[in-house]
Amino acid sequence: MAVLVLAEHSNAALNDATLKVVSAAVAFGGDIDILVAGEKAGPAAEAAAKVAGVRKVLLAEGAVYGKPVAEALEALIIPLMSGYDALFAPATTTGKNIVPRVAARLDVMSLTDITKVIDKDTFERPIYAGNAILTVKSSDAKKILTVRGTAFQPAELGGSAAIETIQAPQGPFKSVFVSEELSKSDRPELASAKRIVSGGRALASAEQFQQYILPLADKLGAGVGASRAAVDAGYAPNDYQVGQTGKVVAPDLYVAVGISGAIQHLAGMKDSKIIVAINKDEEAPIFQIADFALVGDLFKILPELTAKL
Amino acid sequence: MKVLVPVKRVIDYNVRPRVKPDQSGVDLANVKMAMNPFCEIAVEEAVRMKEKGLVTEIVIVSIGPLQAQETIRVGLAMGGDRGILVQTDQRVEPLGVAKLLKAIVDQEQPGLVITGKQAIDDDNNATGQMLAALLDWPQGTFASAVVKDGDNLKVTREVDGGLQTVSMSLPAVVTTDLRLNEPRFASLPNIMKAKKKEIAMKTPADYGVDIAPRLTVVRVTEPKKREAGEKVADVDALIAKLKLAGAI
Numbered sequence: 001m002a003v004l005v006l007a008e009h010s011n012a013a014l015n016d017a018t019l020k021v022v023s024a025a026v027a028f029g030g031d032i033d034i035l036v037a038g039e040k041a042g043p044a045a046e047a048a049a050k051v052a053g054v055r056k057v058l059l060a061e062g063a064v065y066g067k068p069v070a071e072a073l074e075a076l077i078i079p080l081m082s083g084y085d086a087l088f089a090p091a092t093t094t095g096k097n098i099v100p101r102v103a104a105r106l107d108v109m110s111l112t113d114i115t116k117v118i119d120k121d122t123f124e125r126p127i128y129a130g131n132a133i134l135t136v137k138s139s140d141a142k143k144i145l146t147v148r149g150t151a152f153q154p155a156e157l158g159g160s161a162a163i164e165t166i167q168a169p170q171g172p173f174k175s176v177f178v179s180e181e182l183s184k185s186d187r188p189e190l191a192s193a194k195r196i197v198s199g200g201r202a203l204a205s206a207e208q209f210q211q212y213i214l215p216l217a218d219k220l221g222a223g224v225g226a227s228r229a230a231v232d233a234g235y236a237p238n239d240y241q242v243g244q245t246g247k248v249v250a251p252d253l254y255v256a257v258g259i260s261g262a263i264q265h266l267a268g269m270k271d272s273k274i275i276v277a278i279n280k281d282e283e284a285p286i287f288q289i290a291d292f293a294l295v296g297d298l299f300k301i302l303p304e305l306t307a308k309l
Numbered sequence: 310m311k312v313l314v315p316v317k318r319v320i321d322y323n324v325r326p327r328v329k330p331d332q333s334g335v336d337l338a339n340v341k342m343a344m345n346p347f348c349e350i351a352v353e354e355a356v357r358m359k360e361k362g363l364v365t366e367i368v369i370v371s372i373g374p375l376q377a378q379e380t381i382r383v384g385l386a387m388g389g390d391r392g393i394l395v396q397t398d399q400r401v402e403p404l405g406v407a408k409l410l411k412a413i414v415d416q417e418q419p420g421l422v423i424t425g426k427q428a429i430d431d432d433n434n435a436t437g438q439m440l441a442a443l444l445d446w447p448q449g450t451f452a453s454a455v456v457k458d459g460d461n462l463k464v465t466r467e468v469d470g471g472l473q474t475v476s477m478s479l480p481a482v483v484t485t486d487l488r489l490n491e492p493r494f495a496s497l498p499n500i501m502k503a504k505k506k507e508i509a510m511k512t513p514a515d516y517g518v519d520i521a522p523r524l525t526v527v528r529v530t531e532p533k534k535r536e537a538g539e540k541v542a543d544v545d546a547l548i549a550k551l552k553l554a555g556a557i
Contacts, residue, residue: 069475070438070448093468096434097450100403104439109404109523112433122527127432128326132335135527174447175477178463182471191469220557228487238453238467238488245347245427245434245487247469253556263325264429270535274556276547291538292550304544309557 001030001120002055004080006073006089006098009036009044011066014051016192017090019154022051024147025088026155027117031055033084034161037076037168039066045163054161060168067180071173073098078105080166081142091146091248092191103144110144111136113248115151129244129267149191150250150271183237185224190242193223195253198242198269201229202258202280202298209235212302213257219309225249225269227259243268258298261286278302310420310479311366312355314389315410315440316348318373318380319430326430332528335430344380347425349387350485353492354455355423356388363457364421366390370413372406374398378508385503386495392508397520403431405513405520407439412516414444419480421462426451426484437484447477453488 003025008015018034025032034048037060045059058080064072077098081087087102089095091113103110115133116124122137123145190196197220199213209230217224226236228243242249244267254272259265261277261284269275270289277290278298287293294301320326321341329336344352358364369384371377372395381392395409414422427434441448449455449464456463458476465474467486495503513520541547551557 067473070441070450074442093451093466097438097448100433100435100438101442101448103435104404104407104442107404109402110433110435110439111524112435125432126532127529128320128335128430129432130532131326132328133530133532135530137525137527138523139525140523175449175475175481178474178476180468180471180473232487237471238486239469239471241487244429244432253551264322270532274551274554275535275538276551287540288537289535291554292547293538293540294544294547295540296543301544305547308544308548 001085002083003028003030003032003086003088004084005032005034006087006095007034007036007044007048008090008092008094009038009041011038011041012043014044014047016154017092017149018048019051020149020152021088021090021147022053022155023152024114024117026053028086028088028120030085033058035060035077035080037065037068037073039063049161049163050157050159052156052159054159056161057163059163059165062168062170064171064173065168067177069173069175069177070097070101071175072169072171074101074105075169075173077102081106084142086143089146091148095146099144099146106142106144108140108142108144109138111138112146113148114145115148129263130270131263148248150248183239187217188221188223190223190225190247190249193249193251195220195222196225196249196251197222197255197257198225198227198259199230199236199257200227200259201233203230203235206235212299216255216302216306219306227265256286256290257302259286260284261289310364311368311417312358312364313368313370313414313417313419313422314351314355314384315370315422315424315436316352316380316384317345317425317428318342318371318377319345319428322346322429328529328531332530334526334529342376344383345425345428347427347485349492350487350489351423351425352384352387352389353490354485357490359388368393368417368419370410372397372401372409381508382503383495385506386500387493391506393511394508395511395513397513399520400522401520402522402524403433403435403439404523405518406436407443408518409513409516409520410440411443412518421480422482424484426486437482441482444482446481448482449475449477450484451486452483453486455483455489
């Protein structure tokens with residue numbers, strides 16, 4: 001049995017999400033190969049080769065893989081799949097974009113966001129915004145799925161797999177990358193942050209979101225998140241959104257500020273180790289899952305908390 | 310250009326789902342149902358494109374039980390022109406849905422399919438990508454902006470790091486993210502008008518598509534419950550608690 005792991009990386013480095021997918025692949029069993037598709041992605045491939053338990057790294061390069069569209073990754077992955085029993089990818093926007101596409105091509109029903117490997121056919125995954133856990137058995141010959149990062153520990157390093165350069169289709173494809181507008185931040189990425197401070201609608205403006213949330217985050221060395229309401233209102237960019245359809249996080253410390261706690265938000269953060277909620281509404285649902293609840297005016301509490309930490 | 314908008318009838322997003330005691334699934338008896346929020350955004354986008362003169366006809370499609378007609382009616386009241394219901398009481402997985410939609414696309418020949426990125430019940434985030442694959446069309450998933458650019462479509466996508474814009478040839482499949490638009494409420498006159506709009510009643514057999522599930526539900530269980538913790542009086546008490554817990 002063999003599993004192909006689709007690496008998430010920045011060409012220069014391997015993303016933590018990849019290590020977690022490798023752990024899921026180890027639980028599944030069989031030989032594990034990592035596919036690094038990129039442009040000048042040698043460093044990422046070398047990092048992948050050092051992951052423990054990896055048989056080999058497939059390096060596929062080309063200008064089109066610098067910012068690969070789904071159609072390019074499909075063309076790359078489909079021919080490879082004849083040699084694999086499974087494709088495991090991180091449940092990132094890249095993984096979710098490509099995995100169902102590959103699955104349909106191979107006439108397989110993909111599995112999204114698995115949180116546990118029970119056996120080679122059976123997996124757990126959350127449904128209904130994490131309000132129910134589905135145990136599901138796949139009858140497809142190949143398993144094609146995305147892995148929820150918060151449910152698996154990162155794989156250890158210490159391997160020394162061989163790197164094999166493979167031919168990668170260079171297109172043209174039916175869609176092309178045009179541009180990107182990435183949030184620039186020196187703060188930890190949400191997916192891997194040990195601490196997160198998230199702001200909600202109660203922040204009331206983008207200026208106040210920055211003025212109150214960011215200093216606390218910096219003091220804690222935390223990543224910054226937001227509720228859907230805050231993102232919809234333009235207080236924070238879309239990639240800050242924590243929740244059912246945004247990012248799913250499980251830091252050691254999650255501080256929810258002015259977030260009422262809709263089930264869609266809770267779906268993205270309720271596996272955090274310690275949850276602190278600061279809200280002026282005593283009845284806010286967020287308090288039902290918070291370890292430490294502080295009722296009061298965030299505009300008074302946050303500066304004081306930031307100063308005293 | 311004709312646009313096909315697949316929509317799904319799901320549990321209303323305000324309702325807290327309850328797992329059935331026999332672990333066979335989530336209890337949907339007597340639960341308020343509604344159009345999947347991402348599908349509403351898809352309908353709205355199609356209607357806006359029609360209002361801009363970019364689209365000539367909007368066909369709302371749903372696959373599901375008879376009651377999914379109501380969901381199609383909501384789309385028709387928002388501005389859809391006609392509907393197609395592929396009626397089945399069977400559980401249909403995204404792969405089966407994509408196969409049915411492909412058969413409908415082959416008949417209807419739309420220039421664009423817009424659908425929600427994810428249904429809030431099964432949380433699969435798969436149907437649009439699967440349909441694009443089966444049609445060999447390009448895909449613009451998790452869209453926060455859709456702009457017609459000559460013969461192409463420019464789609465701005467919500468990605469983990471921020472926003473990404475891709476350009477694709479038409480026909481294409483677009484899946485919607487939350488920031489694409491804010492769906493309108495249908496006005497009463499439009500709701501009345503929608504009652505007269507045509508909904509074609511079909512079955513999976515009409516399309517000769519095998520929709521047998523590939524996945525078996527072993528069980529559906531409640532997630533681990535998280536207990537409410539304690540209230541702290543002030544900032545000092547909070548800091549003390551966090552220190553004690555080793556969180557700071």
